[in-house]
């Protein structure tokens with residue numbers, strides 16, 4: 248890679264899910280004015296950039312990931328004037344704003360799709376992917392990521408269209424150059440407004456194998472994805488978008504990469520490839536999916552987790568760039584997942600934050616993570632709103648899984664776990680809305696909320712604030728290499744970062760019990776300075792020490808002789 252430092256190498260990004268962030272009124276769902284009203288809080292946290300999940304006009308089948316007009320703001324969220332004001336306020340506070348852009352598919356209510364449907368001879372027909380069925384069956388056996396066939400039949404034209412997600416999200420045909428021009432126009436429109444970049448939704452799925460082969464292998468991941476993941480023309484398409492939009496407008500881009508590989512991500516994020524600034528991959532969030540199946544319960548496999556991070560940290564070092572994240576709007580809360588949302592909640596939330604933020608890459612914080620929000624543990628199916636959750640429930644039930652087992656797995660895995668309203672204070676509905684929230688607030692809001700976190704100097708909030716600051720203070724965090732010191736240890740995660748003469752030692756106890764820890768002989772035995780800890784009164788590293796439950800320690804050694 249041609250190494251040139253960019254602003255996003257040392258910035259921390261905060262993800263806002265508008266529907267659940269802050270309602271400026273009593274609508275029951277968040278809005279743009281609500282976000283603007285909370286920017287001072289984000290500034291206090293210390294983040295440099297806001298990632299805004301989709302706020303475009305949308306029928307909201309998938310909470311905005313089904314866009315029906317790329318040029319309009321969803322009326323439920325406000326107006327274009329509200330958006331302009333949000334952007335202006337961000338910039339005046341020194342915050343950058345990146346938009347989520349969904350260009351693998353549109354809503355079936357998008358005028359392009361409507362025209363494609365009603366006027367099969369129109370140019371818009373070819374903006375989507377249509378195929379003939381085979382013997383009364385869909386063209387291929389590919390499965391939608393939300394369950395069921397990935398093809399939907401259109402009675403009028405007797406053809407099927409492809410939808411890798413809900414049937415209301417029709418996949419765009421990137422083979423069509425006119426479509427690609429339209430997509431670039433959309434991105435140019437927002438770039439001209441002054442947005443600082445894009446998060447590109449499932450961007451590695453845009454190029455489909457035009458032979459549309461049948462899936463012949465079996466298993467939870469064998470659903471046809473190999474025929475459209477990191478597909479034949481994806482790099483070419485991204486280079487085109489980069490040439491047309493990203494480079495001319497100096498945008499930062501982060502691509503969401505579904506089921507990808509390190510080799511592909513090296514290409515996507517190598518500055519010399521002229522594609523994207525960085526990549527999200529999800530391998531580390533599948534270490535509790537037995538055999539790759541999200542809908543089966545299992546514990547976090549720490550050894551695999553560490554191996555995956557080592558692979559990506561080392562594989563992208565001096566090649567491309569990682570996006571670091573534990574949480575987003577599609578994942579359960581990390582403290583409930585890999586930590587402890589009971590008595591050790593605060594320690595484990597801080598430990599998880601440290602383990603992630605001390606690596607190389609750009610950290611992303613998902614709203615509420617910075618106060619240690621948990622999964623809500625809903626008791627009733629009706630409390631869930633997510634289209635994926637309900638699709639999977641119906642599918643698994645029809646295959647014979649009982650209600651109780653389904654509730655247990657959904658309670659752990661549903662995307663609504665992270666979508667519950669942001670917990671601002673202890674007033675009704677956690678101060679999120681004066682109306683009835685669209686999704687129930689987690690019951691623990693009187694204890695876990697922003698107001699309390701700000702009042703408590705030992706809160707998760709101030710720990711995250713410190714982590715963000717450390718990245719600004721110590722170039723070793725941005726620049727250093729990565730070495731796992733105990734890859735086979737099932738309970739602790741200790742790694743070393745090295746940059747020039749400096750060493751950064753990051754020690755994390757991933758268990759609820761005390762564990763013994765030895766400073767490796769290969770490391771200097773003196774000269775370590777503590778830069779971050781999650782317990783008060785933390786020690787110097789000594790050759791043998793006991794780590795308390797979920798303890799986390801970061802030491803710096805300047806290597807002075």
Ligand code: GLC
Pocket residue numbers: 309312313349412448449503576577
């Ligand atoms: C991405 C989004 C997710 C959405 C899907 C389809 O994975 O993060 O929320 O459902 O793409 O757009």
